[in-house]
Amino acid sequence: MLLLATACALITAMLVGVVALWQRRAPGDGLQHAKALYAAFVSDVERREQSGEIDAELGHEERVEAARALLKAESEAAPSATARPRLAAGLIFGTAAVTFVVYLLFAGRPLIPDQPYKARLQAWTHAAQQNPDDVSPEVLAAVLRQGVVRNARDPVFWTFLARKDMLAGHAYLAAKEFERAESLAPAHFAEWSELGEALTFISGGKVGGDAKTAFDKALAMDPTDTRAHYYLGRMNLDAGRYDAARADFAAALAGLAPDDVRRTVVADQLKAVDIAEKAEAATKARIGGMVSGLAAQLKADPENADGWARLLRSYDVLGDTAARAKAEADMKAHYRDRPDIAQSILARAQGAVGAENTGGR
Amino acid sequence: MNISITEIGVFCLTAAFVLSAVQAGVVAAGQVKTMRGIERYAEGISLAAAIAIAASFIILIVAFIRSDFSVVNVYEHSHTDKPLLYKISGAWGSHEGSMLLWCTILLVYGALITLLGQGLPASLRHKALGVQGLLGAAFTGFTLFSSNPLGRLDPAPVQGLSLNPALQDPALAFHPPMLYLGYVGFSVVFSFAVAALIEGRLDRAWARWVRPWVLVAWSFLTVGITLGAFWAYYELGWGGWWAWDPVENASFMPWLAATAMLHSAIVMEKRDALKAWTVFLAILAFTFSMMGAFLVRSGLLTSVHAFAVDPQRGILLVSILFVTAGSGFALYGLRVPNLAPGGLFAPVSREASLVLNNLLLSAALTSVFLGTLYPLLMQAVFDRAMSVGAPYYLLVFGPIMVAGLAVAPISALMSWKRSDLKGVLQRLAIAFAVAALCAALGLLLYKGADFMAEAGYFVGLLTGFWLVFGSLRLVWERTRGGHPVRRFLGLPLATHGMLLAHIGLGVFVLGAVVESHAKLSLQEVMAVGDTAKLGAYELTFTGTYQAEGKNYDAQGGIFAITDASGHRVCEARPQRRFYPASNDVQSKVWLCFRPLSDLYVVMAQPQDKAGRAAWQIRFFYNPWVRLIFLGPVLMALGGVLSLCDRRLRVAVATRARALKPGPAAEEVA
Amino acid sequence: MKRLLLAFLLLAAPMAAYAGPAADEARAQKLFTEVRCVACQGQDIADSDAAIAGDMRREIRQAVAAGRSDADIRADLYRHYGDYVLFRPRFSGSNLLLWGVPPLIVIGGIAALLIMTRRRSETRAYALSEAEQKRLDDLTKNI
Incomplete structure (x- = not known):
């Protein structure tokens, strides 16, 4: 604080010095200056006249303008501004005081020190060496990352770093580090389910193909791997394979100790399977009803291009190929003599489904 | 012992604010009789303010380089893994940082008025410094109190949030400084205009003093806009470079106003005419500059370029804009009727042709202005959503600009006061014939959709070639009759600058016309092994690769491009870069440079193609696109050449003489 | 060529x-x-x-x-x-200003210029009055 105040005072003094220095040497003022300007300008006009840049008339006009400017400067000339020490001193102290007040009251946070990353990293390293348990995973990961070059070929290091990154919420880095550990020592790599979890996090909680491979490998090594069972269960739940999901969650539950807090999470998922199954059945029934209603409507009044397109699209969504083929045949039969309309209906049914697929999931 | 450099930066920013206010204050006080003389201190104060704000700006950059996350702005826009260049450019990659950049440039320009303006009458210089001080106080005050770039955060987060990957690009690192050097340059022109209006003195000498400032600002703005267009071209991956987006228009409007002013100031200097108009343009140019920089942030315009700013600060900024511009125009309205009348001119003369140039530029400016603000107005007043896009500008802006450009070579050959139009046209006949021939040849190679497209193409080419060959005609006239090289080098630098700027404009027009008419594009989902055809070029997806950058992981595609005869033209390696820090994917365009044209490959969203991994591939052939970026560079160089002309350096020359009256002065006496 | x-x-x-x-x-x-x-x-x-x-x-x-x-x-x-x-935008009543103003500026501006250049008035006096000349001579005597 004291140091900061001193530094600010020094800066203030320096700025005052700049003002004072400039005011002392500045030539540009007073009648003398105006006269010098006039003389220089007139000689420049002459130079330009001689070099043919301007003609005599323009030269004359410019000289008159310059003369008038000089006369104006004379009539306005200030009483050559003698230094007014008291006014100047008041101005300087006033300005400095306002600056300090504005800084302290509105702008500054003088008590917060600078915290450059390098210095903080050193402090963290020190803290981590003293007492690693008190350091947050994010900080620990940052500390460990200093050693990536030195430990480039050490799989244990990469696994450790990956775990910390996972805890710090850096799933992408964690996955990369697990993969690195695996590539360094494929035979000893046992963290497949953790890698799968990281990959799942990266894709926003969805178990993708790469994550599934990892989980399958984990189960091949250890059939009771709780984490792998849990995520595979979620994948099956999302895909609508409810029985498989149930089996996975049950297996996960079996692998957990009775007092493990994660039991409730898995149990919740198990309940979610039943709910999802019922909801899907209800939706299917409702869509089925709507579709059959639409089909009946089209039977009564087939002159409805929009309706046909929607019907075809609905069958596509339901995955009912047989019904779709029949509807298409009916539609084509109706528009027998207007193939362009039939074509456009097919195109629309196709396009909208494509759009839904990319837009939805 | 731990001293906070950041806090010193905040203190310096505070000092700059207070000093700017005092700078305006002493000039105002100096107008009172009893205080006369005190306004002289504005000079020294302007230097001190510039030093203070430059220090705070450097300290902000240091905070970015040191990744000091106890500074909110650094936390929000930086990351330890970012390459050094983007750590530095992150300093102006945010609203707060760019405000500080704006203020820094503003106060440094203020100091330059003091340093370079010693050849000016003292009262005009001091008044200009007063206005500049007011502007400085308004903007540094806004920055300090509502957008402090050095605001603190305690405890500091472990890691920063990183900068938007789209902004991590060399062209964009330098785009904002260049643009702001242009925008803010007009603040000096504005200050001089207001000072002259207060003084009631508006003569040729004034035109000569402001012209270098207009040239400096205009050249920087030209480069800034071009860098922005170039960034949009190769970073955004849509194959275009100018979308008539409100933000782009907002940067284009001050440029048009400044271009008009560059020409009207010449008339004012040579013929003592167009005074009121030139001053009007001076105020207008800065008004549009502020609009370009701030309307974007107010939330009134939506755009890809916009910084997100909360509405309160936006409204505050727009208020500063309106108060500044409003008082400028109000003073203008009060003072202009009292100005001494300007000189008159004949209908056929250099000055008349420059007036025509200004008229057409103003009409063009109006069309951009209307096109940008009309949708806003319709929305606000009638609650009707509408759009104005490229087709409108092609139909309205285009023809007006073509007319304006057609005048340029004629104007350059005319003489002042009274000219002979028939004679000038005869002198230009060959240049026109050559231009028409080239344009006709170009038309032969082009197959447009309809007559309108082909006519537009022909007229566009004709305009571009006309500008180039018409300017070359002037070179030929001035250099013939022995010693052409010596004569050429002996031309005044202002003439060199004018020629280069006009030729650059022609080059740009040629590029823009050919690119927009003859460009080819293709969009296809491709997997490895697929081939696509675009015009005479064939694109084959031969493989993929992985690459690792300092702060991103990239997946790249390898594409072989062959031409009609089966020759391999180049290998394109576009990338999709994943930035883990901001969890963002950025497509990196690959450009195959042909001499004047580009083959442009973008790898967009991955997609499934019948079970194979595939990507949306966009492939463009952009003919003559190089000229679009080369032209403005030539124009800016022209501006710099003009700036070096001796005529504009009278002020500097006088300073040496002012101290020691030389023989020239005695001659007069 | x-x-x-x-x-x-x-x-x-x-x-x-x-x-x-x-x-x-x-x-x-x-x-x-x-x-x-x-x-x-x-x-x-x-x-x-x-x-x-x-x-x-x-x-x-x-x-x-x-x-x-x-x-x-x-x-x-x-x-x-x-x-x-x-x-x-459509050519419609509500878009009249949008489409109309820029061409109007060109046409109106050219008309105004033609009228202005036809109407000749006295040119400015570019000469110093005797009094002014005397003050100037006094001022520049000792430069």
């Missing part, structure tokens, strides 16, 4: 390397640039990969193939989607 032409031909060579797309497609492409993609930020449908842009492209291609004129297609688009999708 010859050299210039040769240089031009060389510059133009890359352009000769392709043949233009079919006329219909070119017309459709031109129309694409006039239509705003409503799901994107300020893009036209020509360069957008949004689904809705694809739908609108297909719609316009069909209309072009059906032989409808540009004006008809624009009118259809306006009927279906309103003013917002048209990057080329």
Whole structure:
């Protein structure tokens, strides 16, 4: 604080010095200056006249303008501004005081020190060496990352770093580090389910193909791997394979100790399977009803291009190929003599489904 | 012992604010009789303010380089893994940082008025410094109190949030400084205009003093806009470079106003005419500059370029804009009727042709202005959503600009006061014939959709070639009759600058016309092994690769491009870069440079193609696109050449003489 | 002269390397640039990969193939989607200022200039009065 105040005072003094220095040497003022300007300008006009840049008339006009400017400067000339020490001193102290007040009251946070990353990293390293348990995973990961070059070929290091990154919420880095550990020592790599979890996090909680491979490998090594069972269960739940999901969650539950807090999470998922199954059945029934209603409507009044397109699209969504083929045949039969309309209906049914697929999931 | 450099930066920013206010204050006080003389201190104060704000700006950059996350702005826009260049450019990659950049440039320009303006009458210089001080106080005050770039955060987060990957690009690192050097340059022109209006003195000498400032600002703005267009071209991956987006228009409007002013100031200097108009343009140019920089942030315009700013600060900024511009125009309205009348001119003369140039530029400016603000107005007043896009500008802006450009070579050959139009046209006949021939040849190679497209193409080419060959005609006239090289080098630098700027404009027009008419594009989902055809070029997806950058992981595609005869033209390696820090994917365009044209490959969203991994591939052939970026560079160089002309350096020359009256002065006496 | 032409031909060579797309497609492409993609930020449908842009492209291609004129297609688009999708605003009463003012400035400005240059008034006096000359002489005596 004291140091900061001193530094600010020094800066203030320096700025005052700049003002004072400039005011002392500045030539540009007073009648003398105006006269010098006039003389220089007139000689420049002459130079330009001689070099043919301007003609005599323009030269004359410019000289008159310059003369008038000089006369104006004379009539306005200030009483050559003698230094007014008291006014100047008041101005300087006033300005400095306002600056300090504005800084302290509105702008500054003088008590917060600078915290450059390098210095903080050193402090963290020190803290981590003293007492690693008190350091947050994010900080620990940052500390460990200093050693990536030195430990480039050490799989244990990469696994450790990956775990910390996972805890710090850096799933992408964690996955990369697990993969690195695996590539360094494929035979000893046992963290497949953790890698799968990281990959799942990266894709926003969805178990993708790469994550599934990892989980399958984990189960091949250890059939009771709780984490792998849990995520595979979620994948099956999302895909609508409810029985498989149930089996996975049950297996996960079996692998957990009775007092493990994660039991409730898995149990919740198990309940979610039943709910999802019922909801899907209800939706299917409702869509089925709507579709059959639409089909009946089209039977009564087939002159409805929009309706046909929607019907075809609905069958596509339901995955009912047989019904779709029949509807298409009916539609084509109706528009027998207007193939362009039939074509456009097919195109629309196709396009909208494509759009839904990319837009939805 | 731990001293906070950041806090010193905040203190310096505070000092700059207070000093700017005092700078305006002493000039105002100096107008009172009893205080006369005190306004002289504005000079020294302007230097001190510039030093203070430059220090705070450097300290902000240091905070970015040191990744000091106890500074909110650094936390929000930086990351330890970012390459050094983007750590530095992150300093102006945010609203707060760019405000500080704006203020820094503003106060440094203020100091330059003091340093370079010693050849000016003292009262005009001091008044200009007063206005500049007011502007400085308004903007540094806004920055300090509502957008402090050095605001603190305690405890500091472990890691920063990183900068938007789209902004991590060399062209964009330098785009904002260049643009702001242009925008803010007009603040000096504005200050001089207001000072002259207060003084009631508006003569040729004034035109000569402001012209270098207009040239400096205009050249920087030209480069800034071009860098922005170039960034949009190769970073955004849509194959275009100018979308008539409100933000782009907002940067284009001050440029048009400044271009008009560059020409009207010449008339004012040579013929003592167009005074009121030139001053009007001076105020207008800065008004549009502020609009370009701030309307974007107010939330009134939506755009890809916009910084997100909360509405309160936006409204505050727009208020500063309106108060500044409003008082400028109000003073203008009060003072202009009292100005001494300007000189008159004949209908056929250099000055008349420059007036025509200004008229057409103003009409063009109006069309951009209307096109940008009309949708806003319709929305606000009638609650009707509408759009104005490229087709409108092609139909309205285009023809007006073509007319304006057609005048340029004629104007350059005319003489002042009274000219002979028939004679000038005869002198230009060959240049026109050559231009028409080239344009006709170009038309032969082009197959447009309809007559309108082909006519537009022909007229566009004709305009571009006309500008180039018409300017070359002037070179030929001035250099013939022995010693052409010596004569050429002996031309005044202002003439060199004018020629280069006009030729650059022609080059740009040629590029823009050919690119927009003859460009080819293709969009296809491709997997490895697929081939696509675009015009005479064939694109084959031969493989993929992985690459690792300092702060991103990239997946790249390898594409072989062959031409009609089966020759391999180049290998394109576009990338999709994943930035883990901001969890963002950025497509990196690959450009195959042909001499004047580009083959442009973008790898967009991955997609499934019948079970194979595939990507949306966009492939463009952009003919003559190089000229679009080369032209403005030539124009800016022209501006710099003009700036070096001796005529504009009278002020500097006088300073040496002012101290020691030389023989020239005695001659007069 | 010859050299210039040769240089031009060389510059133009890359352009000769392709043949233009079919006329219909070119017309459709031109129309694409006039239509705003409503799901994107300020893009036209020509360069957008949004689904809705694809739908609108297909719609316009069909209309072009059906032989409808540009004006008809624009009118259809306006009927279906309103003013917002048209990057080329309609010539209508509410857009009168938008389309009218710039040309009006050109025409009105040229007319005003012609009138102004016809009406000659006295030129400015570019001479110092005797009193002024005397003050100037006094001032510059001792420079």
